[in-house]
Amino acid sequence: MPHLTIFYTPDLDRPVADGGADMQALCTALAEKMRLHHDEAGNPVFATGGIRVLAYPAAHSAVADGGAAGRAAGGTGEYGFVYLNLRLARGRSPAVHESVGRALLACTEGHFISLLKTRHIGITLQIDEGLEVYNGRLSSLHPLFTQG
């Protein structure tokens, strides 16, 4: 943890010049944002070794009315959609949740700012606190960030 999973319509994997969004660059930017995020006391909010961002284009999708309103408004009728879900371990404060959410939403907005002006795109970002009843971990990755 934190795990940020991104589910999106596959049109966003097209080249940027053709209405795509460079989703790899978004993943990299969001991971970096989490790594550098600090709380009010100046402490890192997340352990570097626990940061993961995984993005998944859907194989099939249907959004809103399927395109009718978009075409009526002079667009192509193709709607893009991105859902970002960040799962955190329990125990952080509402202020930290709000601060992390705003930072990631701002990062996402910066990434999509021109596309939001030229296409019909919906983006939702939510943070869940995991309520797991079992939690296990195996890692040869975490020690890189806790040694020395």
Added chain:
Amino acid sequence: MPHLTIFYTPDLDRPVADGGADMQALCTALAEKMRLHHDEAGNPVFATGGIRVLAYPAAHSAVADGGAAGRAAGGTGEYGFVYLNLRLARGRSPAVHESVGRALLACTEGHFISLLKTRHIGITLQIDEGLEVYNGRLSSLHPLFTQG
């Protein structure tokens, strides 16, 4: 929201004539079902701009006993599986949850009715109320449905 995410075994992406299920048509039908769904008072349950259906075939999968019982019953031993998860915003009534769940399950049953007779397939549909601790949105899609 509502977000309907469908996870399924990849065999269902084969041509319909070969045991597939036309998952794109299912996405389209379910989105339309949500768009037209009304509550007891005759009001739409969902905002059109918030409806999203995304479907994901697994790259790898294992179901039940791996096929032994299916072969013993004279089948191919190939099991199909579909999991439909609808995430809603909080605050709707149990009656609305039940009504939406039944409508989407009926739509899904209509789609799979012949396949359920000819193959061994399991389908589960669940509705979750999101318990998110942060919710953010960016959209050039919603205004299409709220203007005028």
Added chain:
Amino acid sequence: MPHLTIFYTPDLDRPVADGGADMQALCTALAEKMRLHHDEAGNPVFATGGIRVLAYPAAHSAVADGGAAGRAAGGTGEYGFVYLNLRLARGRSPAVHESVGRALLACTEGHFISLLKTRHIGITLQIDEGLEVYNGRLSSLHPLFTQG
């Protein structure tokens, strides 16, 4: 239910000789582990017809610091990541959750044991109890395991 969904970095789909992990074999092993798992009284914990394991490599991903610490440690800077999420129906005891979690984590550890020694890999396994507000099922699969 139980539904085990595995989200992972796509490098793990490479041939085993090249640092991959044979994710299909992992799915098969975990399904079998669930099928054979018994509680303290010797009863099966899961109905065979309800067992599903689905695995998804991400299209795009970013992990930890992106590779800097791994390269500094003499590695390639490529981090692997696997997230296993098991969703169960409500109502099992904490002892059963713990027992199932440990069994699946041990199975996963056996699968990744040599890779954990040669690459930087993080693996997280969590169990959630579903809190769904609607649950529906269609199945020509379950009858295979409940007849006779």
